[in-house]
Every structure is written in structure tokens, then in C-alpha cells.
Amino acid sequence: MKWIFLSGSLLGWGLGANDAANVFGAAVYTKIIKYRTAILCAAVFTILGALIDGSRGIEKLGDYAFESGVRTPMEAFYVMLAAGLTVFLMTLLKLPISTSQAVIGAIIGCGATHGAYEGFAKGGQFLSAWIATPLGALAIAYILYSLVQRFLNDMLNRFHFYEFIIRGGYLIAGIMGSYALGANNVANVTAIFTGKIGVLSIETAQLIGGISIAMGILTFSKPVMSTVGEGITQLSPIAGLIAVISAAITVYIYARIGIPVSTSQAVVGAIVGIGIKNGMQTIRLKVVRSIALGWVGTPAIAGVVSYAILKIFFRG
Amino acid sequence: MFHPKSKEIEKLLNFQADAVMEVFGCYDRSIVYIINGCEKEEIALFMKEIRAAEKKADNIRHQILRQLIEGGLLPDSRKLFAHIIERIDDIANVCEDIIEEIYLQELHLDKSLLSPIVSINGITRVQFGILQKALGAIVSNYKTNDLYAMIQEIEKKEAEVDTIEHDAIHYLFEQDMELAKKLQYKAIIRLVGHVADVIEDISDQIEIMMMTRNV
Numbered sequence: 442m443k444w445i446f447l448s449g450s451l452l453g454w455g456l457g458a459n460d461a462a463n464v465f466g467a468a469v470y471t472k473i474i475k476y477r478t479a480i481l482c483a484a485v486f487t488i489l490g491a492l493i494d495g496s497r498g499i500e501k502l503g504d505y506a507f508e509s510g511v512r513t514p515m516e517a518f519y520v521m522l523a524a525g526l527t528v529f530l531m532t533l534l535k536l537p538i539s540t541s542q543a544v545i546g547a548i549i550g551c552g553a554t555h556g557a558y559e560g561f562a563k564g565g566q567f568l569s570a571w572i573a574t575p576l577g578a579l580a581i582a583y584i585l586y587s588l589v590q591r592f593l594n595d596m597l598n599r600f601h602f603y604e605f606i607i608r609g610g611y612l613i614a615g616i617m618g619s620y621a622l623g624a625n626n627v628a629n630v631t632a633i634f635t636g637k638i639g640v641l642s643i644e645t646a647q648l649i650g651g652i653s654i655a656m657g658i659l660t661f662s663k664p665v666m667s668t669v670g671e672g673i674t675q676l677s678p679i680a681g682l683i684a685v686i687s688a689a690i691t692v693y694i695y696a697r698i699g700i701p702v703s704t705s706q707a708v709v710g711a712i713v714g715i716g717i718k719n720g721m722q723t724i725r726l727k728v729v730r731s732i733a734l735g736w737v738g739t740p741a742i743a744g745v746v747s748y749a750i751l752k753i754f755f756r757g
Numbered sequence: 758m759f760h761p762k763s764k765e766i767e768k769l770l771n772f773q774a775d776a777v778m779e780v781f782g783c784y785d786r787s788i789v790y791i792i793n794g795c796e797k798e799e800i801a802l803f804m805k806e807i808r809a810a811e812k813k814a815d816n817i818r819h820q821i822l823r824q825l826i827e828g829g830l831l832p833d834s835r836k837l838f839a840h841i842i843e844r845i846d847d848i849a850n851v852c853e854d855i856i857e858e859i860y861l862q863e864l865h866l867d868k869s870l871l872s873p874i875v876s877i878n879g880i881t882r883v884q885f886g887i888l889q890k891a892l893g894a895i896v897s898n899y900k901t902n903d904l905y906a907m908i909q910e911i912e913k914k915e916a917e918v919d920t921i922e923h924d925a926i927h928y929l930f931e932q933d934m935e936l937a938k939k940l941q942y943k944a945i946i947r948l949v950g951h952v953a954d955v956i957e958d959i960s961d962q963i964e965i966m967m968m969t970r971n972v
Contacts, residue, residue, distance in 0.1 A: 472832040586972070594971070597970055597972060598970065599898045604831055608831060678833065679972050
């Protein structure tokens with residue numbers, strides 16, 4: 442039965458492959474940091490984040506899953522399989538996807554097969570966190586950018602200082618982001634197998650989840666890094682740096698609260714915050730629509746997929 | 758994080774600017790002699806002198822490019838400096854081209870060209886001096902307003918050169934001489950004025966760099 446967590450590991454692998462781009466994509470795309478350095482740092486600090494600060498999210502999500510109707514290891518397996526399939530399908534269709542939202546939706550779908558709908562009501566805490574994530578990153582980015590403009594603008598005219606800040610800054614931001622990624626998202630990968638389901642202990646779940654995400658970063662993050670990195674480089678190097686740091690802080694705050702959130706949406710929020718400060722038109726309707734679709738659409742699709750899989754393969 | 762290579766690149770950039778100023782100096786002296794009348798062999802000697810100075814500047818440019826390839830600066834900074842050193846090298850190339858054209862076409866420049874050419878070169882020399890200061894500022898520390906003032910001054914000098922160039926060509930075509938000769942002289946005047954254009958292009962690059970770095 443121990444192999445059952447592998448469906449979560451596969452989801453974790455995909456999460457790592459996609460989300461590494463949010464923390465190191467800009468730096469790698471603009472060649473500030475070498476790809477190899479980026480993925481090694483990302484992998485190490487993701488695992489550290491998962492091991493040191495991942496337990497709260499695992500406990501919270503694990504309890505939520507059990508209370509919402511995921512009662513057996515096999516159900517947990519199928520729920521993670523459904524979440525993984527949803528992520529795969531939406532990636533294939535080039536639709537925006539958040540792993541956290543897919544997992545919650547799949548859990549609710551499982552509960553529905555029991556006729557239990559507590560997941561909906563209790564899912565409200567996650568929905569409010571998803572909405573608050575880009576808004577929180579927006580606020581943090583706005584403040585950080587204002588502070589940098591006020592106190593560091595003249596110092597950035599010093600050639601060596603500028604080179605140092607950009608090179609060192611992106612490395613530190615990437616490390617912060619990777620740590621936050623591990624701390625926050627490890628719950629998505631293995632939380633469902635912990636607690637009363639009893640497949641994994643919290644500590645083992647932290648380790649396996651962290652390693653799964655790290656493996657995704659190490660093996661398959663390169664293609665996504667180019668695409669996502671390009672999106673952030675529309676900003677100046679300093680602005681891009683602030684966007685990554687703001688997203689990292691936001692995601693870490695939610696890691697401490699114990700709610701997995703989307704790193705991509707945090708980055709989008711941060712970019713908007715900087716744009717607002719600059720008076721630029723960065724709020725594009727297409728992006729807002731895609732984020733809003735993620736809040737509702739992704740869990741809905743994952744819920745339907747989970748319900749269908751469990752009905753067909755499990756309950757007969 | 759304070760890459761020692763960036764210090765080396767700064768030093769070489771200053772050397773290159775000095776070497777190109779030397780080329781400009783050779784060209785400036787030569788053209789005055791040529792217009793006042795000298796033998797073809799003397800022009801050949803001037804060309805040799807300018808070529809030697811241009812080669813020295815070119816060697817420094819290659820050294821800088823090698824340093825840039827080896828790393829040491831951010832990719833954006835490398836791109837900017839690569840562009841700047843190529844354009845600084847163009848200044849030396851234009852100076853060499855002017856004397857070469859006079860030599861190859863066996864041109865005997867009319868003395869009426871002396872005044873506008875000397876004026877243009879005088880302004881260009883001052884303009885290049887301001888550019889050297891601006892280049893020094895971007896590799897060390899600068900106040901935004903001061904650097905903008907230098908850039909504006911460079912643009913102003915380029916506009917002055919344009920005016921003299923325009924007036925000289927206008928005057929040239931009013932003279933009673935063969936059209937072919939007028940066109941030859943016009944080409945030389947344009948080349949002489951082109952040095953100021955190149956300097957102004959470099960200042961545009963500096964302006965772009967400032968915009969990129971500004972928070």
C-alpha cells in the first residue's frame with residue numbers, strides 16, 4: 442500500500458517542473474543566473490522549505506481531505522490521480538492551472554461520491570486564500586517598489602552596486618521563492634496520505650513531497666522557464682526582482698498559515714502591483730479572466746474528474 | 758559579486774576612448790595639412806599614421822570583447838558595452854575613411870572647405886570629450902541630472918555640426934565647379950560631419966541604459 446503515494450509524487454513532479462519557472466524563470470531567461478545553478482538551488486531549497494515549514498500545510502490539508510470524504514488510501518490515490526489528470530489536461534489545452542486548486546476540487550469530488558458535501562463549505566477558507574494571494578502579492582510589491590524607488594534609486598546609478606544587486610538579488614529571490622514553494626506546496630503532493638489515512642507520517646510526507654517537487658525541477662523545468670521567464674522580463678531587472686521577492690513572501694505567509702496557494706498567481710499579482718505604481722496598464726482583462734477561471738473552473742473540473750474516476754474505478 | 762573583470766573592462770573602455778581620440782587627433786591635423794596643400798606621399802604618411810593609431814584602438818576593442826565574452830557583467834550590460842565599443846571604433850574608422858578617400862580619389866580639396874571642416878572638427882573634439890566623461894560616469898557613479906545634461910550637450914553639438922555641414926554643402930553647390938567635384942567634396946563633408954553623428958548615437962545608448970536602470 443506504500444506505493445499509493447506515488448500518484449501524489451507524480452503531481453509533485455509536475456508542480457516542480459512548472460513552478461520552478463516562477464522563481465527562477467526571469468533570471469535564467471535573461472541569463473543572469475545559469476540554468477544549472479538555478480535548478481540546483483531551487484531543488485535544495487524546495488526540499489528545505491518542505492522539511493522545515495511544510496508541516497502546517499500538510500496537517501491542515503490532510504485534515505480537510507479526511508473531513509471532506511477522503512477516507513481510505515485508495516480514495517486518496519484516485520483523488521491525486523484525478524488532480525494530476527486535471528493538471529495534465531488543462532496544460533495540454535493551454536489553460537491556466539493551479540495545482541492547489543486542482544487538489545481541492547478533486548477532494549470535493551471524492552466527497553460527492555459519498556454524498557458528502559462538507560468539502561464545499563470548508564473549502565471557503567481555501568477560496569478566500571486564492572483570492573487574497575494575488576492581492577497580497579500586489580500590495581507587497583507596491584510597497585517594496587515604492588521603498589526601492591525612494592531609497593535605492595540613486596544608489597542604483599553606481600555601476601558595481603547595480604550589477605551586485607541584480608546578480609545577487611535574483612539568486613536570493615530565487616532561493617526565497619524555492620523555499621516558499623516547498624513550504625507551501627508540499628501539502629498538495631502528500632498531505633492527503635497523512636493523518637487518519639495513515640499512509641505517511643507528517644515528516645515522511647514532508648520529505649517525499651519535497652523530493653518529488655525537486656525531481657520535477659531538476660528534470661523538466663527548462664522548457665517552462667523560457668516561457669514564463671519571458672513574461673516577467675517585460676519589467677525592468679529591478680522590477681522583475683521585486684516581483685519574485687513579493688511572490689515569495691506572499692506564498693511563504695500562506696505556508697505559515699497552512700494553505701497551499703498558487704505561486705504563478707502571486708507573481709501575476711506582484712507584476713500588477715508594480716505596474717500600478719508606475720502608472721502602467723498592466724491589468725489585462727485576459728489575465729484577470731484566467732485567474733478568476735482558475736479560482737472556480739479548476740476545482741470544478743478537478744471535482745468532476747475525481748467524481749468520475751472514483752465512480753467508475755472505485756465504487757463501480 | 759564585485760567581479761574583478763568589470764574593473765578590467767572599465768579600464769579598457771577608457772583606454773579605447775583615449776586611443777580613438779588619438780586617431781581623431783591624427784586625422785584632424787592631417788586634413789588641415791591636406792587642404793593647405795601637400796604631396797601625395799605626405800598624404801600616404803598621414804594615412805599610415807592614422808592606420809597605426811586605428812589598429813591600436815582596434816586591439817583594445819578586441820581585448821574588451823574577449824573580456825565581455827568571458828563574463829563578468831550582466832548580459833544587458835555586456836550587450837550595451839559591446840554596442841558602445843563598436844560605435845567608438847566606428848569613430849576611428851570614419852576618420853581613417855576620410856583620409857583614405859582623399860588619398861584614393863586623389864582629391865585636391867578646395868581651400869574654401871578648410872573653415873567648415875576645422876569648425877566641425879573643433880566641435881566634434883569637444884563633443885567627444887563630453888562623451889568620454891559620460892562613459893566614465895556610467896562605469897562608476899553618476900547623478901542622473903548631470904548625465905542627462907551631458908547627453909543633451911552632445912546632442913546640441915551634433916545639431917551645430919549639422920548646421921555647418923548643411924551650410925557648407927549649400928555654399929559648395931553655389932560655386933562654379935564641375936558637378937562631379939561638387940559631389941566628391943559633398944561626400945567628404947558628409948563624412949566629416951558623420952563623426953558627430955556616431956558620437957550622438959553612443960550618447961543615445963547611454964540614455965537607454967539610464968532608462969533601463971531607473972526604478
